[in-house]
Amino acid sequence: MNGRQAGLGLIEVLVAALVFALGLLGLLGAQISARQHGMEALQRSVATELARDLLERMRSNPRQLQAYRLDNVAPASAASTPRACARSAAAAGGSLGCSPAELAEHDLAEWLQLLAGAATVATVDGAQAAVAGLLEPRACVAVTAGRVSVAIAWRGLEPMASPGESSCGTGGGWYGPADELRRVLVMQSWIGAPDSGAGE
DSSP, rough: OOOHHHHHHHHHHHHHHHHHHHHHHHHHHHHHHHHHHHHHHHHHHHHHHHHHHHHHHHHHHHHGGGGGGGEEEEEGGOOOOOOOOOOSSSGGGSSBBOOOOHHHHHHHHHHHHHTTTTSSSEEEEEEEESSOOSSSHHHEEETTTTEEEEEEEEEEESSOOOOOOOOOOSSSSHHHHOTTTTTEEEEEEEEOOOOTTTTH
């Protein structure tokens, strides 16, 4: 084999290595993109479950719908310990029952802890910390004559057009200057008033 043939063989190896490296970079990019899409889907699932949870709480306490209203509330700004009471006095042996107003207060405090990720905690550096949940969530709950709208906004991973189905989370710069990282889920329901003859 002469020197010219050896040089051609080396060039072929280098070209093959370059093609292989480009293929690996493409595969890595696809994997990162898939992880981001998976994270976005997980965040939307969490938001859906949280919205359903709050609607069910409201449905079980229909006389206090107005007490559940929220306007761009972040869990940290409304952090409080849920009142130690049960949904009915019978459930707690008659000692920890809540009035409907107290139940609404309890529900919101507990739900805001869930919004902050309190359902999934782990020990981090010797302390309990939320390890899942939504990224920088904010909640908006509107009630108009039995029509209830629960909107949950959170931070996405990639910029995109801000969703227009709700203004929850807009205008505060929480999700970028043009809200380009804002994601929002809106769930609506009708919760009719209970019979007027029913006792509280």
